Amino acid sequence: MTAYRQEDERAIRTGRRVDDWTQSGLLTPEQRSVLLPQLAVELRRTNKFLRITLFLFGGVILHSALGLFALFLSGTTGETTAALLCVIAGGACFWLASQLVRRYHLYRFGVEEVAALTAAGLVATGAALFVGGDSPLVVGLAVAATMLAVLFLHFGFVYAAVLAMVAAAALPFQFASESEVLPRAIAIVVLAAIAVMVRRARSEYGDEYPGDVLTVIEACAWLGVYLLVNLVASGGLTRLDRASSFYWVTFAVIWLLPAAGLWWSLRGRERPLLLVSLVMALGTLLSSKAYLGAPSYEWDPIVFGLLLIVIAGGVRRWLSSGEGGMRHGYTASRILQSDQAALGSLAMVSAVHTDVPVAPSAAAPDSAIGGGGRSGGAGAGGAF
Amino acid sequence: MTTLERLAEWKAVGTITPSQHDTLTALVRKQRVSVHLELSVLWYLGVLSFVGGLGWTMRAYVADLGDAAILSLLTLMVAACFCYCFATVAPYANREVESPNLSLDYVLYLGCLVLSAEISYLEYRFHLFDHWHHHLLIVSVIFGALAYRFDNRFVLSLALSSLAGWLGLRISGFDVVAADPLRATALIYGGFVAGLGAWLHRQGIKPHFLDVYLHLSANVVLAALASGIGEPGMGLAYLAALLSLCAAAILLGVRYRKFAFVTYGILYAYGAISYKVLVFIDDAFAIFWYGIITGTLVLVALVALARRFGRDE
Numbered sequence: 001m002t003a004y005r006q007e008d009e010r011a012i013r014t015g016r017r018v019d020d021w022t023q024s025g026l027l028t029p030e031q032r033s034v035l036l037p038q039l040a041v042e043l044r045r046t047n048k049f050l051r052i053t054l055f056l057f058g059g060v061i062l063h064s065a066l067g068l069f070a071l072f073l074s075g076t077t078g079e080t081t082a083a084l085l086c087v088i089a090g091g092a093c094f095w096l097a098s099q100l101v102r103r104y105h106l107y108r109f110g111v112e113e114v115a116a117l118t119a120a121g122l123v124a125t126g127a128a129l130f131v132g133g134d135s136p137l138v139v140g141l142a143v144a145a146t147m148l149a150v151l152f153l154h155f156g157f158v159y160a161a162v163l164a165m166v167a168a169a170a171l172p173f174q175f176a177s178e179s180e181v182l183p184r185a186i187a188i189v190v191l192a193a194i195a196v197m198v199r200r201a202r203s204e205y206g207d208e209y210p211g212d213v214l215t216v217i218e219a220c221a222w223l224g225v226y227l228l229v230n231l232v233a234s235g236g237l238t239r240l241d242r243a244s245s246f247y248w249v250t251f252a253v254i255w256l257l258p259a260a261g262l263w264w265s266l267r268g269r270e271r272p273l274l275l276v277s278l279v280m281a282l283g284t285l286l287s288s289k290a291y292l293g294a295p296s297y298e299w300d301p302i303v304f305g306l307l308l309i310v311i312a313g314g315v316r317r318w319l320s321s322g323e324g325g326m327r328h329g330y331t332a333s334r335i336l337q338s339d340q341a342a343l344g345s346l347a348m349v350s351a352v353h354t355d356v357p358v359a360p361s362a363a364a365p366d367s368a369i370g371g372g373g374r375s376g377g378a379g380a381g382g383a384f
Numbered sequence: 385m386t387t388l389e390r391l392a393e394w395k396a397v398g399t400i401t402p403s404q405h406d407t408l409t410a411l412v413r414k415q416r417v418s419v420h421l422e423l424s425v426l427w428y429l430g431v432l433s434f435v436g437g438l439g440w441t442m443r444a445y446v447a448d449l450g451d452a453a454i455l456s457l458l459t460l461m462v463a464a465c466f467c468y469c470f471a472t473v474a475p476y477a478n479r480e481v482e483s484p485n486l487s488l489d490y491v492l493y494l495g496c497l498v499l500s501a502e503i504s505y506l507e508y509r510f511h512l513f514d515h516w517h518h519h520l521l522i523v524s525v526i527f528g529a530l531a532y533r534f535d536n537r538f539v540l541s542l543a544l545s546s547l548a549g550w551l552g553l554r555i556s557g558f559d560v561v562a563a564d565p566l567r568a569t570a571l572i573y574g575g576f577v578a579g580l581g582a583w584l585h586r587q588g589i590k591p592h593f594l595d596v597y598l599h600l601s602a603n604v605v606l607a608a609l610a611s612g613i614g615e616p617g618m619g620l621a622y623l624a625a626l627l628s629l630c631a632a633a634i635l636l637g638v639r640y641r642k643f644a645f646v647t648y649g650i651l652y653a654y655g656a657i658s659y660k661v662l663v664f665i666d667d668a669f670a671i672f673w674y675g676i677i678t679g680t681l682v683l684v685a686l687v688a689l690a691r692r693f694g695r696d697e
Contacts, residue, residue: 007385014387017412026407027400034399038390046690049643053650054690057683064675071668109690111683207414208386269414271422278422282429298440305434309490312426315419316486326416332486334420335411343424347537348599350428351545 003101008041009209015039023337043107054110086126093119120147138174180238195221219272226280232287254284427490435497458502465495481535493538520550567608574605606652
């Protein structure tokens, strides 16, 4: 059973759209002031900055309280009692999160989120402590995946679903196996199965809630599949064995996955999947040389950068030259202000991007000048 | 009720016009999808990768290529980029001006980064400014002018970080090695950037750039002060200054509905006070009680704030 009504979730999303449409000039402020009251819900919400701050301080209080509790009991309890107490504390945190939603109608308010996540962590830790022996991590991950999935189903936290998938994918790697391929293959199958199931589940909703949420989860599941298939990107999990056929199968798949993702996402006009497909395509381009064991050169980034620029420029020109600046329903023009806001944030972050290296350190009498990239970006030397 | 059903209802009662209904319905049904953001990210990554590779290649092959070839190539690239930009740009206006096309923003960014690399190369090879980074001041001024002419936030960020570089500050991180003079420089820089941004905003010159100035200056100033609170002697003075500015950030953030600054103020102030207090506490019980009591105080204040302002941003 979910903590929020579907009607409320949909009204909240429509409200966000109305805000975006108004900022984009598609609705007037007067229309907005008429429409928003019709979309009012009895839920307490806040902006993203206060949400983050509330999350952090909710975490400070909860974890301090738990630490204090643990200190009171330290030395007086065995592992089994500690496990039981963890599970009870986890239950209490879940109850607290539920009460914050039920009694105070909090919605993405930060406090209830940190309580719910702490609940998942405590129950998983309790289960791991309870089992002990050789497999605490297996049990801990399994319980964490289950708890996080429950949080998603109950509260609708998308990040909980993503974390649940990460925990589920990490499970096969905890079992002792002579084969390095098997755990990876199982994890890939698990994530692919989740992606397919979610895709089926969301087909009846389209883009309306919960279809929009499920689209994001599906995209994340495909990204997880890709990362596991790409042996260079996830090389830390198992060693690379170029002699094995599995290695070359994965090389083929890292080309097929982005292509399939792009085709699906463009056909279905699914932006989360489109973004993930682009990330997968970039990952494939970046890891191909390492896959093939080819040497890297200093000019590789130039070629890569040029390729991206040519693709972006070419697609823009092609779309813009269509009728009304559009082809097959796609346009390179900005429609919504939310896109501009996202780019504004990127521009802000670009102030702290890495330096641009310009000259060889060997030939320089003072390697601090020029060698480390004093140019543009965030160049220069001192620190405070 | 779905968004499409609501749109139909709003059209039926006359809240939105049929034309608006058609436009919005096309967006909701995804009959019209913008890939502006995706293409922008590709452009941005492409430019960064290209310029990064250019730098590495120059470093590796400077002896083989020679100064003349490198400088000629860079000059050609800068000229080509700027020619394209000036030929394409819309007339200047003080208000926000949308780029005529997506490429313009990133070709300009590319030109600026390459120009920056070229000027740095000149300084590195020929020491035009006698080892002091005056080239960063030059690029900062040029980038600032270009940012305003082309209404480009990326280039404005570049200008401000280059200015920081000229003063010897590194925005990309701070390790607490340095000293009062550098902190003083950071404070002057932060004050100057905030003042300049506010002045330009009051003049009505690209007022939408104000956020870039304020975010940068707030973080530089607060981080500079925070890095000094552990200093013997001056620590308390830095703490007092930090807390005053945090209070100002919170009050002004609330007043102007810029809640990012409220978050900055709370986090920097809480971190600084906790650092000072926890130095004197080595008892785990007391530390946890400190977390519970102070966390609750902050949380109560935050909840009151959040309830008052709802989702305003």
